[in-house]
Amino acid sequence: MAAQTGKRYTCPKCGSEFIVTKGGDGELMCGDTPLELKK
Amino acid sequence: MNTIEFLQISSAVVPDREALVEVGGNNKRITYAEMYPAVVKLANALTALGVERGQKIATMSVNSADYVITYYACAMLGVCFVPLNYRAKDEELSHMLNVSNCQAVLVSDRYIEIVERIRGTLTSTQHFIAYDSKHDNYLDYDRIVAEASDDEPWVEIDDHDPTILIFTSGTTALPKGVQLTYLDMTVYVTNQPPADPEIHDKVLVSAPFFHVAGATAMMLAIWSGRTLVILPAFTPEGWLQAVHEERTTHAFVVPTMLKRIMETPDFEKYDISSMRQITYGAAPMPYEVVRRACDIFPPRGCGLINAYGQTESTATLTFLGPEDHDLSTETAVKESRLRSVGKPMPDVEIGIMDERNRLLPPGEEGEICVRSDRVMKGYYKQEDATSSAIIDGWLHTGDVGKVDEGGYLFITGRKKDLIIRGGENISPGEIENCLEAHPAIEEAAVIGVPDQDWGEVVKAVVVLKPGQSITPGEITEYCKSRLSSFKAPQYVAVVNELPRNPMGKVLKNDLRKAYGTATNDHV
Numbered sequence: 001m002a003a004q005t006g007k008r009y010t011c012p013k014c015g016s017e018f019i020v021t022k023g024g025d026g027e028l029m030c031g032d033t034p035l036e037l038k039k
Numbered sequence: 040m041n042t043i044e045f046l047q048i049s050s051a052v053v054p055d056r057e058a059l060v061e062v063g064g065n066n067k068r069i070t071y072a073e074m075y076p077a078v079v080k081l082a083n084a085l086t087a088l089g090v091e092r093g094q095k096i097a098t099m100s101v102n103s104a105d106y107v108i109t110y111y112a113c114a115m116l117g118v119c120f121v122p123l124n125y126r127a128k129d130e131e132l133s134h135m136l137n138v139s140n141c142q143a144v145l146v147s148d149r150y151i152e153i154v155e156r157i158r159g160t161l162t163s164t165q166h167f168i169a170y171d172s173k174h175d176n177y178l179d180y181d182r183i184v185a186e187a188s189d190d191e192p193w194v195e196i197d198d199h200d201p202t203i204l205i206f207t208s209g210t211t212a213l214p215k216g217v218q219l220t221y222l223d224m225t226v227y228v229t230n231q232p233p234a235d236p237e238i239h240d241k242v243l244v245s246a247p248f249f250h251v252a253g254a255t256a257m258m259l260a261i262w263s264g265r266t267l268v269i270l271p272a273f274t275p276e277g278w279l280q281a282v283h284e285e286r287t288t289h290a291f292v293v294p295t296m297l298k299r300i301m302e303t304p305d306f307e308k309y310d311i312s313s314m315r316q317i318t319y320g321a322a323p324m325p326y327e328v329v330r331r332a333c334d335i336f337p338p339r340g341c342g343l344i345n346a347y348g349q350t351e352s353t354a355t356l357t358f359l360g361p362e363d364h365d366l367s368t369e370t371a372v373k374e375s376r377l378r379s380v381g382k383p384m385p386d387v388e389i390g391i392m393d394e395r396n397r398l399l400p401p402g403e404e405g406e407i408c409v410r411s412d413r414v415m416k417g418y419y420k421q422e423d424a425t426s427s428a429i430i431d432g433w434l435h436t437g438d439v440g441k442v443d444e445g446g447y448l449f450i451t452g453r454k455k456d457l458i459i460r461g462g463e464n465i466s467p468g469e470i471e472n473c474l475e476a477h478p479a480i481e482e483a484a485v486i487g488v489p490d491q492d493w494g495e496v497v498k499a500v501v502v503l504k505p506g507q508s509i510t511p512g513e514i515t516e517y518c519k520s521r522l523s524s525f526k527a528p529q530y531v532a533v534v535n536e537l538p539r540n541p542m543g544k545v546l547k548n549d550l551r552k553a554y555g556t557a558t559n560d561h562v
Contacts, residue, residue: 005051021051
C-alpha cells in the first residue's frame with residue numbers, strides 16, 4: 001500500500017490517527033498493526 | 040502539539056496552494072511552500088535579538104500576512120504571542136505591554152505614532168520592529184528577516200504553555216490577559232479535518248486577529264490547509280468584492296457586518312456563488328437580521344452557522360448549524376431556534392448553574408458554565424480573577440441562559456446586566472427581542488435604573504427606523520401585550536445609535552452612564 005501525501009490513516013487497535021506529510025512506498029504500521037486508510 | 044505543526048503539515052501536504060492572500064491593501068500572495076521559510080527566517084531573526092522560549096512578543100497592526108507569519112514564528116520558538124487591540128487607549132496599551140513583559144513589539148505604519156506616545160512608559164519592551172516603512176528607532180522587518188538564517192530552529196514546548204495572550208476589553212477595569220495554550224488551540228482546530236490535497240477551501244477573515252474570533256480563524260485556516268484571504272479593514276463592498284474576486288468558500292462575520300453586507304445597494308452585482316458557509320458570532324445576533332439572512336444565503340447554497348463562545352473558552356462553545364438555518368422544512372420550530380446559539384461542540388459540556396453553583400435542569404435559567412479542554416489556562420497574573428471564573432473545573436461565562444428540551448442553548452443576558460425588580464430577576468435579552476420585533480424599532484438595549492419602590496426598574500434604549508416615531512407609552516403598552524407586565528420598560532430613551540465595541544457588542548456600561556436615570560429621554 002503506497003502512502004499518498006495528505007491521506008489519513010487510523011490504527012484499528014489503538015485508535016491513533018496519522019496524516020502522511022511525505023508519500024512513499026511500503027506499508028504503514030502502528031507497532032505490529034497495519035494502519036487502515038481513513039475514508 | 041505545537042501549533043507550528045499545523046503549518047508544517049499543511050506546507051508538506053499542500054505546498055503549492057496559496058496560504059495567505061491580502062486583499063484591499065498590499066495584495067501579497069504567499070503559498071504554503073513560501074510561508075514556512077518566511078516563518079523560519081523571522082523566528083531566527085527574533086532569536087538573534089535574544090528572544091527565547093517563554094518570553095512574549097506583541098503586535099500592533101491591522102490584519103496582514105506578516106501578522107500571521109509573526110504568530111507562527113513565535114510558536115516555532117515557544118514564545119507567547121500578544122496581539123494588541125489597536126483601538127485600546129494609551130493607558131491600556133502600556134498596561135498590556137508591561138504586565139506581559141513583552142520583549143518586542145512589531146508595529147504597522149498606522150500605529151507607529153501611538154506606540155511612540157507610550158514608549159516612555161514601557162518597562163520591558165526592548166525591541167521595536169516596523170512592519171512597513173523605515174522609521175527612526177525601529178528595526179526594519181524586511182531587513183532583519185532578509186539577514187536571518189534559513190536553518191530550521193527546534194524548540195520543545197509543553198502543551199500547557201500559553202501560545203497566545205489575548206486581552207479582553209475591560210469596561211470597568213484594565214484589560215485582563217486570557218492565556219490560551221497550545222493544547223487549547225489543538226483541541227479547537229482538530230474539530231475540523233487537516234489539510235487535504237483534494238479539498239481547497241478559502242476563508243475570508245475580516246475579524247481582527249487580536250480578537251479570539253480572528254485568532255482562531257488564523258489557526259484553523261492553516262491547520263486545514265485553507266487559503267486565508269485577509270481583508271484588513273471591513274467594508275461591506277470590500278467584503279463582497281473579496282468573495283467575488285477570490286471565490287472564497289467560508290467567512291466569519293459579526294452580526295453588524297452581516298447586516299451591512301445584506302443592505303449593500305449593489306449586493307446582487309457581486310457573485311457570491313462560491314460561498315458555502317458563513318459563520319457569525321462575537322455579539323448577539325438580532326433575530327430580524329438572521330431571519331433575513333436565512334432567506335438570502337441558504338437558498339444560494341451558503342449555509343449559516345451561529346457560533347457562541349468567548350475568549351476564555353478558545354472561541355466556539357456551541358453552534359447553530361446550517362440545517363437549523365434552512366427554513367424550507369420545519370419552519371416554525373426552526374424560526375424559534377434562530378433565537379438560540381445551538382448545541383455544544385463535541386468537546387464541550389454545558390451546564391446551567393444557580394447562584395450557589397448547583398446544576399439546574401433543562402428549561403431553568405441560570406449562569407452558562409462550561410467544561411472542556413479548551414478552557415483557558417487562566418488570566419495572566421490574576422489568580423483571584425481566575426479562581427472566580429473557573430470553579431471546580433467549570434468556567435463561569437458570566438452569560439445567563441437556559442437549555443430547551445431539544446438541547447438548544449438560549450442566551451438571555453449577562454449576569455452583571457440582570458435587572459432585579461422587587462426581587463424578580465429580569466433578563467434584558469427577552470425584552471430586547473420583543474422591542475426589536477416592533478416595526479418602528481431598528482435596535483434596542485435594556486438596562487436597569489434605580490427606583491425607590493422596586494429597587495430597579497426596566498428602561499429601554501431604542502434606535503428608531505428612519506422616519507418612524509413612537510412614544511414611551513406606546514412602547515410600554517406594546518411590551519405589556521407580549522411579555523409579563525413587570526418586564527415592560529417603565530422608561531424609554533430614544534437615541535441615534537447604541538454604543539458598541541469593535542465586534543458590535545452593545546456597551547451596557549456606557550448606556551448606564553448616559554441613560555441610567557429614571558426618566559424618558561430623547562437624544
